Structures are given as structure tokens and as C-alpha cells.
Amino acid sequence: MRISCSVVSFHNPPEQIARTLQSVTASLGNIELCLLDNSRTDVLSATACKAGARYVHLPSNPGFGAAHNMAIREAIAGGSDYHLVLNPDIAFGREVIPALVAYMQAHPDVGLVMPDIRYPDGRRQRLCKLLPNPVDLLLRRFMPSLYRASGRLATYELHRSGYDHVMDVPALSGCFMFLRTSVLRQVGGFDEGFFLYMEDFDLSRRIGRVARTVFYPAVSVTHEYQQGSYKNPALLRHHLRSAFRYFNKWGWLFDAERRAVNRRTLTALNRPPLQEAVVEQRK
Numbered sequence: 001m002r003i004s005c006s007v008v009s010f011h012n013p014p015e016q017i018a019r020t021l022q023s024v025t026a027s028l029g030n031i032e033l034c035l036l037d038n039s040r041t042d043v044l045s046a047t048a049c050k051a052g053a054r055y056v057h058l059p060s061n062p063g064f065g066a067a068h069n070m071a072i073r074e075a076i077a078g079g080s081d082y083h084l085v086l087n088p089d090i091a092f093g094r095e096v097i098p099a100l101v102a103y104m105q106a107h108p109d110v111g112l113v114m115p116d117i118r119y120p121d122g123r124r125q126r127l128c129k130l131l132p133n134p135v136d137l138l139l140r141r142f143m144p145s146l147y148r149a150s151g152r153l154a155t156y157e158l159h160r161s162g163y164d165h166v167m168d169v170p171a172l173s174g175c176f177m178f179l180r181t182s183v184l185r186q187v188g189g190f191d192e193g194f195f196l197y198m199e200d201f202d203l204s205r206r207i208g209r210v211a212r213t214v215f216y217p218a219v220s221v222t223h224e225y226q227q228g229s230y231k232n233p234a235l236l237r238h239h240l241r242s243a244f245r246y247f248n249k250w251g252w253l254f255d256a257e258r259r260a261v262n263r264r265t266l267t268a269l270n271r272p273p274l275q276e277a278v279v280e281q282r283k
Contacts, residue, residue, distance in 0.1 A: 001081050001082075001101070002032065002078070002079055002080045002081050002082075003028060003030075003031050003032070003080065003081065003082045003083070003084070003097070003101065004031065004032040004033075004034070004071065004074075004075040004078070004080040004082075004083045004084070004181075005024050005031055005032070005033050005034070005083065005084040005085075005086055006034045006035075006036060006067075006068050006070075006071030006072065006075075006083070006084070006085060006086065007020060007021065007024075007033075007034070007035050007036070007053075007086045007087070007088050008036045008037075008038060008064055008067040008068055008087075008088070009035060009036070009037045009038065009039060009044060009088045010037075010038045010039055010061065011039045011040075012039075012044070012088045012089070014043065014044060014046075014047045016088060016089060016224075017035065017044055017047050017048075017088055018047050018050070018051065019091050020086065020087075020088050020089070020090050020091060021033065021035065021047070021048065021051035021053050022051060023090065023091045023092045023093075023096075023221075024051075024084070024086070024097070025051055025052060025053075026093075026094045027092065027093070027094045027095070027096055027097040027098065028097045028098065031084075031097070032054075032075070032078070032080065033051070033052065033053040033054065034053060034054045034055075034056060034071045034074075035047075035048040035051075035053045035054070035055050035056070036056045036058055036067040036068070036070060036071060037055065037056065037057050037058060038058050038059075038061040038062070038063075038067055039057075039059070039061075040059050041059075042055075042057045042059075045057065056070065056071075062192070063192065063194070063195040063196060064174070064190075064194075064195070064196050064199060065189075065190030065191065065192050065194055065195075065199040065203075066190070066192040066195075068085055068189070068190055069189045069190050069192060071083075072085075072184055072189045072190075073189070075181055075184075076181055076184060076185050080181045081180075081181055081182075082100075082101060082104060082178060082179065082180060082181060083178075083179045083181050083184060084097070084176075084177070084178050084179070085174060085176070085177040085179065086175075086176060086177075087174070087175040087176065087223065089175075089223060089224035089225070090175060090176055090221055090222065090223050091221065091222045092115075092219075092220070092221035092222065093219075095219060096115060096219045096220075096221060097178075099115075099216075099218060099219045100113055100115065100178045100216065100219070103216055103218075104178070104180060107212070107214075109211060109212050110180070110211060110212045110213075110214050111179065111180045111183035111207045111210065111211025111212060111213065112172060112177055112178070112179050112180070112183070112203075112204060112207045112211070112212075112213040112214065113178045113213075113214045113215075113216050114127070114128075114169075114172040114173060114176055114177060114178070114214070114215055114216065115176060115178075115216055115217065115218075115219045115220060115221055116163065116215075116216075116217040116218075116219065116220040116221070117173065117175065117176065117220070117221060117223050117225075118220050118221070118222050118223065119222070119223070119224075119225065120222055120224060124163055125173075125223060125225055126157040126158070126159065126163065127157075127172070127173035127175070128157065128158045128161070128163065128167070128169040128171075128172065128215050129156055129157055129158065129169070129170075129171040129172075129201075130155070130156050130158070130170060130171060130261075130262045130265060130266075131170045131171055131201070131205060131250075131255075131257075131258040131261055131262055132156070132171065132201060132246075133252075133253070133255070133258065134243075134247055134252055134253070136152060136156050137243055139152065140153065140156070141239075155266070158265070158269065160269055161269050163215070163217060164217060165217065166214060166215065166216055166217070166218075167214070167215050167268070167269075168212055168213065168214055168215075168265065168268065169204075169213060169214065169215045169265065170204060170205065170208055170213060170261045170262065170265055171200075171201045171204050171205065172200065172204045172213055172215065173200055174199065174200030174203070175223050175225070176221055176223070177200065177203075179207075180211065183207055183210060183211045186210055187203070187206040187207055187209075187210065188206075189203075190202075190203055191203070191249075193245055194242050194245060194246070195238055195241070195242065196235070196238045196239075196242065197238055197239045197242040197243070198239075198242035198243060198245070198246045199242070201246065202246060202249070202250075205250070205261075208261065
């Protein structure tokens, strides 16, 4: 069995990158690990070398999805069975990747799985979402208090699920995507028209047409989660452009597939959770 992993960086601190790469290699020593660096300088090359990762410098900065696609295409051509798309601000224990592999092997209908995601202080990040509509994104970004008070945030982020059991989720975060490579071959990887933001929702949605997209909380990872578009005007512009592209592609107010998928997801929350096999972790 072959497993590959790609990490895309843009001027991340070397110590942060080292922590992420170390998490990957400690979890699975023979993984094919690639650091794609969209930074202007190649200061991270030594960090990648020390971790045993292949280093690709992309100073032209083709974008998040386009950089990952370079590694994804190589993974497909090289016969990789599973590919991990990873943010550069993720850290996790050595039990994580083996548990995800075991789950995927036991469930061949699953194309994408995301583990439990936590802040460094241990709080859970609610990164399981319905397929978005324009109203949700606008209210969430520009009127968060109203959005929260209305109850729409809790619905959009599936709060009622409790995040305590395996569940099918239509939109999963790109910070940690464990993917079946045969499904990636089928759907074609990331849409490179998204420079930054929304490419994970787009990929989740396309995978959801051919395979299950699953939240698997038996193992957890730590994510620093900067939410850069809330602080940086340039990143906000990228986010808005990506949102326009997403809704131009899938539909704005009229999107029958979105309604059907979201209705099915919410209906499933009213049923007892499926008792799927969970890998026991050694303490």
C-alpha cells in the first residue's frame, strides 16, 4: 500500500512547517511526502530536507489547489492508494494516519475522510458544514452575531450532531483531507480556478457525487486556524472572489442539488448514528 501527502506553504515559519512534517513522518515512516512552497524565497528547503520531504519551490504562487494538484497528479501516476492534503499549521499523533487508513479500508465507499479538528487549547473546531448558500456566507462573514442568534450558524455547522460520531458531511475542511486516490483520479483533483478558499467545498461536493465524504472523530488533530480573511483585506478579496466563482459554478439561490444534499444530511441527524467500526487507539 502506498500513501502520499502534500503540504502547501506560503511564508510559514520553519518551526511550524517542521512540526507538521514531523507529525506526518512519525505517523507513517514510508509516506511519500512533498512540501510545495509558494513563498518568494526557498528558506524552507532545509526544513523539508531534514524531514525527508521532497521540496518544490513555486515562487510564482499558483494558488493552494494548483500547488496541491502537482503532488496529486504525481500520486496518481505513481500508484498511491491514499493521498493526504494537509495545511502547514496542523500537528497530530502517530496514531492518526493508521486509523484513517484502517477506516478507509473497511469502508470502500468512502472517498474522503476528515478527523476531529481541535484548536491548540483543545477546543473543537466545527468544520463539518452543509453545502453553503450565499446568504449563509454573507451573514457568517459580515453579521456574525445576527447569524449566530438566528440559529443558522448552528444548522450550517451541524452543531446538533454533537461531533461525537461518524457521519456523512457534504462540505469538509481542506486543512486535513484524507483521500482515496482512485476517487481523486475520477473527479480530477482541485479546481484550479480557485486561487484560495472554497476549493475544499468544491472538491468535497464533487467527491460527494461519486463516494461518501465522512467525518471520523475517533482520532484528533490540532489546527492553529488563522482565519486570515477576517484580518487581512487581501485575503478577504480572495475569499469573495472564490465565493463568486463557487456560486457561479454551482448556482446561487437556485441549486436543487444543494437543497437535496443538505436536506438528506439534516434528516440523517434525526436518526440514531450508525455504529460503524472505530479503530481502537492505544493510549
